[in-house]
Amino acid sequence: MAISYPIVRRDELLVEDHFGKKIPDPYRWLEDPDSAETIAFVRSQNEITQKYLDRCPYTDKLKQRLKEVWDYERFSCPFKSGRYYYYWRNSGLQNQSVLFQLESLDGTASVFLDPNEIDADGLAAIRGYSFSEEGNYLCYGLSHGGSDWAELKFKRTDSGEELPDVLKHVKFSGIEWTHDEKGVFYCMYREHMGKADGTETTSNQDQKLMYHVLGTDQSEDVLCVERPDHPKWLIGAEVSVCGRYLLVSYRDGCEPNNLLYYCDLASINYSITGKLNLIPIVDEFEAVYEYVTNEGPLLVLRTNLNAPMYKLITVDITNPDRTNWKDLIAHNGTVLLECATCVHQDKLIVSRLQDVKSRLSVHKLQTGEKIQDLELPLGSVCGITGRKRDTIAFIRFTSFLTPGQVFSCDLTKEPLSLKIFRESRLSCVDLSAFTAKQVFYESKDKTRIPMFIVHPNNLILDGSRPCQLYGYGGFDIAITPAFSISQLMLLLHFGGIVAIANIRGGGEYGKPWHDAGRRKHKQNCFDDFQAAAEYLIAERYTGRDNSTR
Known part of the structure; x- marks a missing residue:
């Protein structure tokens, strides 16, 4: 027909x-x-x-097979708050993951927060959450139908009781508790007119940083920060690990660069009653500045200032002139420093990206000196949990052929090592029948581009295999090895090949790689992608009539 x-x-x-x-x-x-x-x-x-x-005569069979392959347990890293441990778990076919609570890592877990019970169709989702300092309360954002708008709600952790506080008109907001557990900082807009279901295409202006005292009505919330002189700016807030400082950042649009200010909450006796007096640390949009941890007034920041692959620096906010800034972990021109997490009081777990593959190392907080590397296979670190007070950190790992592994690292036991704490397994697929590898090819201008290729072990390079080639190349986002059911279906049922080209415009090699694939250099993205296809054909992974992009 x-x-x-x-x-x-x-x-x-x-x-x-x-x-x-x-x-x-x-x-x-x-x-x-x-x-x-x-x-x-x-x-x-x-x-x-x-x-x-x-x-299509195969719709029902495809649907059934997808259900079979999707039906496997998935876990987040566990984390501790107060007397409890928590982790997110999806049993396999649940629309939304469920938050579980347990008193010890080997104890019995019970459901603490299940968004599937709020909406049986799976349209209610958790959009951000934060436990109070001593773990007595949870504040979580709840959105519906994929909307960016959320309502903030509160629960007691000892009884699971839902508290009456509800905060509305929340969008693009973090949640930060003051350490006395009296309330939270959050961001909101004035009441939105028109649709607010996630399908609207309008933008919002005049975001405000508010402080809500637990047990009061939202109408009584305190306006802490606003920027009517820059109505499009987004506001971020973070309470320091010691609880003394509120760090406030501003961003303008999609650019990652930010301004950074702080308020010494001790100077106002931790009483938030009106607009905060913010002291500038960085007052121009020149680079990224992310808070990692602090030792008193000495902040540890991740930045790409004069460091396109990022580095860690220390800034004394009592003497913030940048002539006093010091490198803690120096810039490495070939390895991207993705994140750093402070655990066990004086250790930093640092995650780097080297040729689009994750690398882990542990360093001394005071000096940045490396203690040792933590060995990983080819893949991606996609989550690290652990607080400064914790002695055990958890690392979540994934790759093209690894649905998910959670490692534990006990920082009190040297030499340090990663131990598998929990892992996801597919019962209906033998993933050992496939191979994942990385190759490099030349683009039109001779730039060396990395590409991952996943294929069956019995591959014969004769150009006959169907191939799916994927590339992104935008927004400073690195496309790292990750498990994908849709890609697995091509491998399983069509004897196919999956190729992921790390084209320019992404974040695989820091700011220069991103800049080389945008604006007047955008053509490089398309050249890189075309060169990837030509490489796959020339090397006989696939043929011209067998590839999709």
């Missing part, structure tokens, strides 16, 4: 002049999602798609 594709109107009169170049934009009318014409367009696209899918 032939498919009759719906006619889509072109507005041939809409042409704009950009620097002397005439640019037609015939489908701009589709940018209004609420117009009758756009709604009719979406409906017609859905109808033709559904008709095609209804004709």
Whole structure:
């Protein structure tokens, strides 16, 4: 049966002049999602798609096979708060993961927060959460239908009791408790007019940092920070590990660079009653500055200031002139410093990316001196939990052929080592039948580009295999090895090959790699991707008629 594709109107009169170049934009009318014409367009696209899918004789078999392969347990790293440990778990086919609570790592876990019970269709999701300093309370964000808007709610951890406090109009917000457990800092906008279900395309302005005292109405919340002079800025807030300092950052749009200020809460006797007096640490958008930990007034920050692959520095906020800033872990031009976590009082677990593969090492907090490396296979560190007061850290690891492993590292036992604490397994698939490897190829301008290839062990390089080539190349995001059910289906049932090209524009090699694939250099992204396809064909992994991109 032939498919009759719906006619889509072109507005041939809409042409704009950009620097002397005439640019037609015939489908701009589709940018209004609420117009009758756009709604009719979406409906017609859905109808033709559904008709095609209804004709497919394999739909039920595909659905059943996907359910079988998806049905495996997934876990987060455990973490401690107060007298309890917590971890997120998905039994396999649950729409949302569930937060479990237990009194010891080998104890019996009980459900503490299950968003699936809030909405049986799985449309309620947890959007951020934070436990109070002594672990007596949980504040969590709840969103519906994929919306960025959330409501903040509160629970007691000893009884699981839901408290009456509800904070609305929350969007793009962290949650930070003061250490006295009296309340939380959060970000909100004034009441939103119109749709707020996640389908709106409008932007919001004038974000405000508020402080909510537990047990009071939201109308009594204290306005702490606002920037009416820069209505589009986003505000971030973080309470230091010692509880004394509130660090406030500002970001402008999608650029990662930020400003950084602080308020000494001790100077106001930890009483938040009005706008905070913020003292600048960084007052120009020149680089990224992320708080790691502190020793009194000495902050440890991750930054890419004069360090495109990032480094750790120390800044004394009592004497913040940058001539006094010191490198703690120096810049390495070939290895990207992704994150650092302070544990066991004076240790830093540092995660780096070297040629798009994770590397772990442990360092002394006072000097940055490396204590030792922690060996990992080819793959990605996708989570580290542990506080300054904790002696055990947990690391979550994944790769193309590893659904998920959680390692523990006891910082009191030297030499340090990683031990498997928990891991996900697929019961219906033998992942040992496949191989993952990394190759490098030349792009059009001779730049060396990394690419991962996943294929069956019995691969014969004759160009006959179907191949899925994927690349991203944007927003400073590194595409690291990760487990994917959709990619696995191609390997399992079509004898296929999966290739992931780490093209420029991403964050695999820091700011220079990102800058080399955007704006006037955007063509490099497409050249890199095209060169990846040509490499796969030339090396006989696939043929010209067998690859999809």
